[in-house]
Amino acid sequence: MEFKSLELTRRSTVIAGLGGLFSLGSSGVNAQGQTALTFWTVRLNTPELSEALKSILADFQKANPSIKITQEPVSGGLVYPKFIAAVRGQSMPDIAEAFSYHPLQFAAMDQMEPMDDIIALWKSNGTLDNIFSEFAYKKFFWKGQYWGVPYNLDIRPIYYRKDLLEAKGIKPPKNWTEFQAAAIATHNPSTGNFGAVFPAGDFHISQHFYMSFMFQAGGGILDKDGNLIFGTKAKDANVRALTFLTDLATKHKVTPPGIAAYNTDDAHTIFVQGRATFGFGTGAVISRIMKENPSLFDKVGILDVLEGPGGPANRLNAGFYNPMFVWKHSPAKEAAKIFIKWFIQSGRLEPLYRAAPGQHWPIFKSDIASPRVKGNRLLEEALNKVVPFTTDFAYPAYGRPEMGIIDGEKMFAAPVNEVVVGTKTPEKAVMDAHAKMARLFAT
C-alpha cells in the first residue's frame, strides 16, 4: 500500500513537473520565471559584430532582468528559406532583424505584429524627427499599419582612387559623363588596373548598383502611388541606366573580364587590393581596407552621388533601411516591443558601428556626428556624400510586399547579368524583367 502511494506520488510529481514546464514554455516564460525571447539576426553575425551585439544584449539583460533574450544567427544566404520554413512550421522567432522588405512580405502572409504603437511613441517623443528620412519608416507602412521599424542603414557608395585620378589630372567625377571618361582614362591593362569594378553576377547585389543609376536617370520601378512603371513610363530611363552601367564592361571594357560571375566580395577584393580606380561596394569596403590594406586608406575616397540624365532632383543612391519586426504569434509580444524600444535608441548601437566601420549606419541624425565618424575620413565622406541621398527600390512609393519578391527573385539583377554576357540587349532585358514583375503585380 505504502509502496503504491509512493509510486503514484513520484509519477504524479513528474507529470505535474513536465506539465508545468510545458505550460511555462508555451507562454514564453522560462523556468526562472523570466519572459523568454528569441531574436534572429541576419546581418550581425560576423565575429566582430557578434561580440559587439553580445555586449549590447548583456546591457539589456541588466536593465531588464525579467526578460531573457536568446540571439540566434541566421546566415544571410539562408535567410529566405529559414524564414519561409519557420512561417510554414509556425516557429518564427519572437523578434528578428532581416532584409529590407521582409516585414511587408511576412505581413502579406499574416505573420507580423503591427508596430503602430512604437511609431506613435517615436512620433510623440521626437524620435521620428531624428531619423534621416521619413522613407526609413514609411516603407514599412502597408494597408494602414506599420509592420516593422528601421534600426540601421546599409549603403552602396562608389569608392575611388584619388591617386590614380590625380596622376591623370582628373578631378573626382560629379556626373555620368565625367565618371565614364575617368574610368576609361585610368583603365590600364599594362599595370593591371581596371577603370571600374562592380558585381554583375546573377546575385542580388548586382541590382543594387543598377538601382542607383536607374534613379539618377529619372527611372525606377514604382511610381509614387505604387504602380509598376519599370517597363512602361520609366522604360527609357531604365534602359538608359542599364546601358550606361553595362557599357563599362561591354563597350568600353574597363572592368575585369569575369564580372558576370562576380558577387559582392569579388568586386570588393579587387578594389581593396588596389586594382581598380572605381569600386562599387557596400559600406563594408571601409572596414576591409582598414583591416586588409591600411596603406590604401589615404588613397581612397568616396564619390559624391552622381548626377545623371534625371538631373539634380534625381541625385539618389541605392541603400536599405533595415528593419526589426515582431512575430504575430509570439507569446511575448509586449516583451519583444520593450526590447525593440530599448534597442533602437540614439547611441545604443555604437558598439556595432565601432566593430565594423562602415558596414552599418545609424538611422538617427544625432548619431551621425559621433567622434567615431568624425575621426575616420571615409566614414565622414560617406556620411556627407552618400547617406543623405540614400533611398531604396520602392522609391518614390512605400509599402509594397511585392518588392521583397522582386528583390528575392533578382528580377532586376538578371538584366545586368544578361546584358554583360551579351545574351540580351538592354531594351530586351528591361522588357523581360518588366514582364516578370507585371505577372507578380497582376496576381
Added chain:
Amino acid sequence: MLVKKRARFAYLMILPSMVVITLLTLVPLLDGLIVSIQSQDLARPDPTRFVGLAHYSRALIEDEDFWSSLGRTLVWTVGSVVGAYCLALFLALLVNIDIQGRKFFRALFLLPWVVPEVSTALLWKWLYGDEFGILNFILKSLGMIDSPVLWLADPALAMPSVIAVQIWKLYPVMFIVLLAALQNVPKELHEAATIDGANSRQRFLYITLPFIRGTSVIITLLASIWSFQNFDIIYLLTGGGPAGATKVLATLMYQKAFWGSEMGYAAAIGVLMLVVLLLISIAYLFAYKVQKD
C-alpha cells in the same frame, strides 16, 4: 513453426526502423503532393486554397523556364555521370594493378568525397577565378592563353565548368564501388584469355566489362539520381547564371519556393522532378534487363 517464429521476430526487430524510414520519406512526399495542389503562394491570402493541377499546367505549358531548366538538368546529369564514370573506371583499373603504394592512391582518390559541398564550391570558385584563379595562372604561364578564360562568366563555358566540379565530387564513390567489382573478376579468366592470345583491350571488353556491368548500372543510376537533384554546387558557384546558363530544376525550385514565396509551384516542380527520375530509372533498369536477357 520455428521458422515462422523467427520470421515474426525478424519483422518485429526491423519494424521500428521501417516506421521511421516510412515516416521520413512518405510523409514529406505526401505533404509535397498536397502542397502542390494548393495555392501556397505565401505572398497572397488563403495559401491553402485548392488549385488542382494549375501549378503543373503552369510548369508544363506556360513556364519556358521549366523546360529549359529540365534540358539543362539532363545535360548536367549526363555530363557529370558519364565523366565521373569514365574517370572512376580509369582510376579503378589503375589501382587494381598490384603496384607499390596502392593503398595510398586508394585513399588519395577518395579525398574529394570527404570535402563538404560548400568547401568544394568555394575551392573551385577560387580555382576558376578570372583574376586570382590558379587555372588561368597556369594556362597563362604556359603561354596557352593571352587573357583569362571566363570559366564561370561565359555562358558557353559555365555548364562544362560546373560539370567538371560535379565530376570531381562524384567520381570517388564510383571509383570505390568499381574497384570492389574489379577485384571480384576472376584472375584465371584473364590468364586464360592471355594464353589464348587476347590483348589488353580485348580482355577489358570481353572479360572485365561484362563482369562489372551489373555494378556499373547500379552505381550510374544512383549517381544520376544524386546529380539530377543536386543543388549546392551550382547554387554556390554560379547562382544559376550567367544569364541562366546553369539554371537547373533544383535551383529553379529553390528560387520559386524561397525567393518567390511560391511554395505550391515549387512543390509541383519537385513532384515533376520525381516523375522524371522515376521514368529514367525504370527505362534504365528495363534496358539493362533486356540486355542481360
